[in-house]
Amino acid sequence: MLARFFQKKDKQSEKDPVEEYCKAGGSKEDIVIFNAQEVTDFSSQYGSGTSISYAACNLAGRGNIYPSYGDFTQACVFRTYGPWWDISPSKTEPFKRTPPSFCSQDYIELAFQKKVYPLKLEIYETYNPGCVVKILACERSEDTDVDTGHSLTRWKTLWEGEPTLPGPTSRMFCPPLARCPFPTDLIRLELCHKLVHYYTELDYVVLYGTASPEEEEEKSMVNTQCMVSDKKGNHMTEVSMAMKKLEQLSIGSKSGSPTKSDTLSSRQEHKTDKSKEAVLDNFENSDIEKGSECYELGEVNRQMSEEEVTESDNGYFDLLPEEVIQQILSFLDVLSLCRVARTSRLLYKHSYDSLQYTELNLQPHWPQVNDVALESLHNRSRFLQRLNLSWCHGNIVSEAAFCRYVQACGQNLRDLYLSSCSFVTQYSIHEIAKSCPNLEELDIGSCKGIDSDGFYDISSLQSLKRLNLYRTNIDQYALLSIIRSCSGLKHLNLGSTDCVHAFDEVLLALGNNTKKLVSLDLWRCRTVSNVGVSALANGCPDLQELDIGWCADVKSSSMCLIELVRNCTQLKKLFLTANRTVCDADLLAIAQYSKDMEQIDILGTRQVTADAAKKVLESCEKLIFFDVSFCSGIDNYTVEHWTREFPRVAIKKSFQN
Incomplete structure (x- = not known):
């Protein structure tokens, strides 16, 4: 039914x-x-x-x-x-x-x-x-x-x-x-x-x-x-979709020119048809209950060897230099690369070349990424530099399989993205710290399985330039250890890290140790105060982006925001969301000192007037984003007028029905 x-x-x-x-x-x-x-x-x-x-x-x-x-x-x-x-x-x-x-x-x-x-x-x-x-x-x-x-x-x-x-x-x-x-x-x-x-x-x-x-x-x-x-x-159906893709495969030249099917002998055409039937048999006979894409990503590559790829007809690829074939294959995602490996010995050889696997983005394929898939990629990942496993579930990928992969392929790894990976715990962090000495970017945002002690191992990654800790359970002690060891940090996301109870200490450490800091996200970090903002203003002169949205303890009356924009003249993005104390003096300071400013958020500010906000629009000529939602001193009529007068700026004014 x-x-x-x-x-x-x-x-x-x-x-x-x-x-x-x-x-x-x-x-x-x-x-x-x-x-x-x-x-x-x-x-x-x-x-x-x-x-x-x-x-x-x-x-x-x-x-x-x-x-x-x-x-x-x-x-x-x-x-x-x-x-x-x-x-x-x-x-x-x-x-x-x-x-x-x-x-x-x-x-x-x-x-x-x-x-x-x-x-x-x-x-x-x-x-x-x-x-x-x-x-x-x-x-x-x-x-x-x-x-x-x-x-x-x-x-x-x-x-x-x-x-x-x-x-x-x-x-x-x-x-x-x-x-x-x-x-x-x-x-x-x-x-x-x-x-x-x-x-x-x-x-x-x-x-x-x-x-x-x-x-x-x-x-x-x-x-x-x-x-x-x-x-x-x-x-x-899986079969009709596969047939549709097979029909689109053509190695011929421009439209109107003879294609491969026009020039092959009838024996070769028959052989090609048999090859298509074999691929369809794999689709039909594979366990659909496991998911056909998962089968392709892992099982196919584990089962196939170069000797098993019997198709010797390479079409026009035989006429191309190896460098050109490598360049063509570089445009394929990893799943397509796995499929290509099944078509001929020539393409098998190129598809398994480690130079094709310097970057691996497995996030789009997260439902199909399992232990078998990771195992099948071991031999091809010798030169891996960038890896994205974000969103991969712990009930599909085991932590043990991930650690084995990092052990085998982590030596040259530069960027590692593991956002929202439920399999990641302190054991994964320990293995990353041990096997990835050249790591420069690490994203473990929303990885809730790491306990507070597990973060200390990150301190040994002294080449780190980017670290995303959004919604993790890190505390201030582990965070201070990382900051003191990784002085080259340029981008740090600490948004919604609720286990840090003394953020001013963290910001003082940043001001003393990370002189090259470019961006800092402190979204909803509740204990940030004027003291911490002043430490950033005096210690991080290269700062270009700061988000202190919903940090209620930052008080405009302390002059810390004026100090910030006066000292950090390269600021391009400043989010002061829901800070009720931001006033005209702060906006006038932005207009005077922040000539490179591109994005400002002052949502919920009650003490700002339309005149001060307009001064920012006039003086910050690179401004493209300005959120004035729920600012009681700026009405809808004024925003509509500004939208016509400053068309380069996306002025935001949210509302409730």
């Missing part, structure tokens, strides 16, 4: 999925409806860990806002939006092998009361909608992996699309879902905020599903290939 429903939904996806299910023979009594029971994991949030205002946990339970539209503290809000963080001094170098289709910037995972086969998912967006780009379902088996001891886990993509701008109104977003071959009680949303003009806000989520499939459905699931959705929501 479910299979008939999903086959029909391909043609009529605009209709209500529940109604379509009933038309296909289902009963409304079989459908259960749940609000999310709990937020189990998320990558970032605007709110703090000690409050429910703007917190990720607000997405669980019943709605509080919809159908109202506006900026409400009861919503789920993420940390960033738009392009602003990507063009600030703290921006990171993008990975070269990122698939163009991957645009997710944040995620949130929701647990429901009971496992169901999903029919419909309603996402209630109440401010700047259009950011949800992917919906996944998780199956967590009661069985455990014999090697890792973890429960067997797999993820299924139910829908995938691109970010949109539907307009300034609240909405219920209900995209068509692909059939899920298993019951689930865990749904993951991935979001991309790059198009929205201000923070996106979500109110609640509702899941519709059936408790169990009927006998006919089970037969249908056995005989039907696992469905996947393309960006437009169209559904294809």
Whole structure:
């Protein structure tokens, strides 16, 4: 019944999925409806860990806002939006092998009361909608992996699309879902905020599903290939998708010129057809329950050897110099590179060349990255310099497998990104410190599994230039040890590090030891005060970016902000979010001393007048971002006038309906 429903939904996806299910023979009594029971994991949030205002946990339970539209503290809000963080001094170098289709910037995972086969998912967006780009379902088996001891886990993509701008109104977003071959009680949303003009806000989520499939459905699931959705929501089977990709493979020259199929003999064409059939057999015979992409990333490369690749026809590649082939393959992401290795001995050799693996971005493939996949990459990662494993789950990747990989491939590693990796604990940090002596960038943001003592090992990484500790459990003692050992730090993110209870001591150490500091994120670091800001002003003259949003103990009356902009004349980004004491004198000092200023946030400032804010707009000629939301001295009419007068500046003025 479910299979008939999903086959029909391909043609009529605009209709209500529940109604379509009933038309296909289902009963409304079989459908259960749940609000999310709990937020189990998320990558970032605007709110703090000690409050429910703007917190990720607000997405669980019943709605509080919809159908109202506006900026409400009861919503789920993420940390960033738009392009602003990507063009600030703290921006990171993008990975070269990122698939163009991957645009997710944040995620949130929701647990429901009971496992169901999903029919419909309603996402209630109440401010700047259009950011949800992917919906996944998780199956967590009661069985455990014999090697890792973890429960067997797999993820299924139910829908995938691109970010949109539907307009300034609240909405219920209900995209068509692909059939899920298993019951689930865990749904993951991935979001991309790059198009929205201000923070996106979500109110609640509702899941519709059936408790169990009927006998006919089970037969249908056995005989039907696992469905996947393309960006437009169209559904294809694994086999049809593979055939479509194979048909697009052409080594010929420009359009209109003879292609390989035009010039090969009939015997060669027959051989090529056999090769295609073999690839399709691999798709059809692989265990779909494990996920076909996971199979390709790990199992295929473990099973294949150069001798097993019997295809000797290399097409026009035989005419190309090896350097050109290497350059062509350098544009492929790691999954595509694994697929290419199966096509011929020549491409196998080039695809396994370690020079193709100086950068590895595995974040887009996080559901497929498991222990087998990491093991298959060992021999190819001898020259690895940059690695991104962000978002990889601990119930898919074991810490032991990660540590073995770092031991084998960490000698030349320069950048390591492990944001929101649940497998990372103090043992991983110890292995990184031991095996990666040349590490310059380390991102362990939102890695909640590291205890406070585990951070001390980072002190031995004395070449560090960038360190992201956002939402970790580090305390001030471990942090002081790192700062005193890593004097070359240029970029440091300490946002929402709630276990640090004496931040002024930390900032004094930064002023004394990190003279080359360029960016510092202290978002919601509650114990930062005037003393710490003054220490930065006097000790870090190269500072270009400072975020002290929601640091309520920083008082403008101490003149610390004026001292900061007077001494740190290279400042380009200054966030003073929700500091109620910021006044005209501070803005006039910015206008006088910060000629390179590009981004300013003074949200919630009550003592600033429109005249002082306009002086900043006039004097800071490089300014491109100015958030004056909830500034009582600046009304909407003034903002509209400034928008016309200063078109180069994105002036933000949030509101509540």
